[in-house]
Amino acid sequence: MVDITSASASSSSAVSPAVSAASTRPAYHLATELVHIDSDAVKDNYNAASVPIYQTATFKQHNADGSGGEYDYSRSGNPTRTAVEVHMAKIMAAERAFVVSTGMTALDVILRLVKSGQEIVAGDDIYGGTNRLLTYVSQFNGVRVHNVDTTDPRKVEEKLGPNTRLVLLESPTNPLIKIADIRGISQRVHELCPQALVVVDNTMMSPYLQNTLELGADIEYHSGTKYLSGHHDLMAGVIGCRTKEVGDQLYFVINASGSGLGPFDCWLLLRGVKTLGIRMEKQQSNAILIADFLEAQGLRVHFPGLKSHPQYDLHAQLASGPGAVLSFETGDVGLSERIVEGARLWGISVSFGCVNSLISMPCKMSHASIPAEIRKQRQLPEDLIRLCVGIEHPEDLINDLTNALRVAGFPVKA
Ligand SMILES: *Cc1c(COP(=O)(O)O)cnc(C)c1O
Numbered sequence: 001m002v003d004i005t006s007a008s009a010s011s012s013s014a015v016s017p018a019v020s021a022a023s024t025r026p027a028y029h030l031a032t033e034l035v036h037i038d039s040d041a042v043k044d045n046y047n048a049a050s051v052p053i054y055q056t057a058t059f060k061q062h063n064a065d066g067s068g069g070e071y072d073y074s075r076s077g078n079p080t081r082t083a084v085e086v087h088m089a090k091i092m093a094a095e096r097a098f099v100v101s102t103g104m105t106a107l108d109v110i111l112r113l114v115k116s117g118q119e120i121v122a123g124d125d126i127y128g129g130t131n132r133l134l135t136y137v138s139q140f141n142g143v144r145v146h147n148v149d150t151t152d153p154r155k156v157e158e159k160l161g162p163n164t165r166l167v168l169l170e171s172p173t174n175p176l177i178k179i180a181d182i183r184g185i186s187q188r189v190h191e192l193c194p195q196a197l198v199v200v201d202n203t204m205m206s207p208y209l210q211n212t213l214e215l216g217a218d219i220e221y222h223s224g225t226k227y228l229s230g231h232h233d234l235m236a237g238v239i240g241c242r243t244k245e246v247g248d249q250l251y252f253v254i255n256a257s258g259s260g261l262g263p264f265d266c267w268l269l270l271r272g273v274k275t276l277g278i279r280m281e282k283q284q285s286n287a288i289l290i291a292d293f294l295e296a297q298g299l300r301v302h303f304p305g306l307k308s309h310p311q312y313d314l315h316a317q318l319a320s321g322p323g324a325v326l327s328f329e330t331g332d333v334g335l336s337e338r339i340v341e342g343a344r345l346w347g348i349s350v351s352f353g354c355v356n357s358l359i360s361m362p363c364k365m366s367h368a369s370i371p372a373e374i375r376k377q378r379q380l381p382e383d384l385i386r387l388c389v390g391i392e393h394p395e396d397l398i399n400d401l402t403n404a405l406r407v408a409g410f411p412v413k414a
């Protein structure tokens with residue numbers, strides 16, 4: 001493999017932009033760490049309480065050869081981006097973290113580590129956009145992609161071989177909320193395939209509930225559009241990695257392709273992530289009440305906070321909570337459509353992680369890019385309704401759902 005890191009990473013001549021400093025292990029609880037931004041990450045002359053937005057493309061240099069400044073060009077590095085990257089590295093317990101333009105960009109950057117002829121083992125219940133990008137690289141880049149049921153580690157193991165470069169996991173999966181044993185799979189992959197990297201899309205749990213690098217993954221990434229920012233007011237992707245070597249390779253791609261997050265969005269992301277702890281606690285406690293309510297109605301609910309979830313114990317070993325995304329089946333596509341359309345408080349929208357509650361039908365919305373026959377193969381129920389629970393008062397959320405169920409013709413139990 002060509003050592004891409006030996007090439008000059010900088011956009012112009014000799015200046016190497018500031019790296020995201022290596023993390024130190026969090027000294028406080030994560031809720032505390034989230035709020036505290038390392039003020040040394042950006043040397044601000046005025047001690048601004050909020051990290052300044054360096055809305056600039058270029059930085060003046062001291063010397064004629066272009067050297068002397070810490071930053072030269074914002075594609076390569078920008079102080080506001082450094083601040084959020086250092087913060088995210090701390091939160092994810094990563095050697096280094098990067099912020100890029102969207103969650104899909106994060107995956108795109110990671111996929112550049114895979115050469116033609118190499119293979120990827122991925123889940124079969126994955127984010128629709130992930131499925132689309134993996135299909136693209138398999139069709140155009142000569143990369144073989146195996147989609148397997150990652151809830152069964154043996155199915156992953158069966159596909160491992162000398163050409164395996166990435167094992168890509170999501171847990172819980174979306175929208176069926178199935179659990180992959182990130183710890184066990186990472187261990188087996190590293191034993192059997194030392195050249196392979198375990199990559200986890202940890203968007204649904206957020207770093208607040210699950211730390212996949214500590215579970216043994218090599219790379220963890222997020223759609224920062226979701227819980228990390230929390231308000232659906234920006235798009236971002238976050239990547240954290242465990243080693244400097246992988247960090248250098250990822251940085252090279254980000255600088256070369258220009259996918260780093262712009263200064264204003266970096267600032268918004270940094271502001272949003274400070275409240276991740278309280279948002280997630282509230283969203284999760286609401287979700288637990290709603291899952292209980294739906295299960296009591298006799299509906300089939302997928303949520304790892306329910307004892308009826310077949311992998312309840314496994315999830316509890318991996319994460320500190322069930323999160324705030326759940327799905328349920330009604331047995332009838334028409335009924336599901338009427339429920340979704342009958343909700344008033346629950347906004348019909350793709351995505352999740354926002355402070356307000358959302359309702360959707362994955363097969364018609366977020367996962368519509370997966371062809372119908374593949375959805376069927378992967379046992380994705382067409383009537384599935386996904387709920388992404390926000391921070392509203394739980395009584396209002398449950399009352400609104402009750403009303404939507406009634407109006408749709410579902411016999412609600414008192
Ligand atoms: C939203 C999402 C993505 C993609 O992120 P964008 O920011 O929309 O590009 C990837 N994975 C999961 C699990 C997501 O929910």
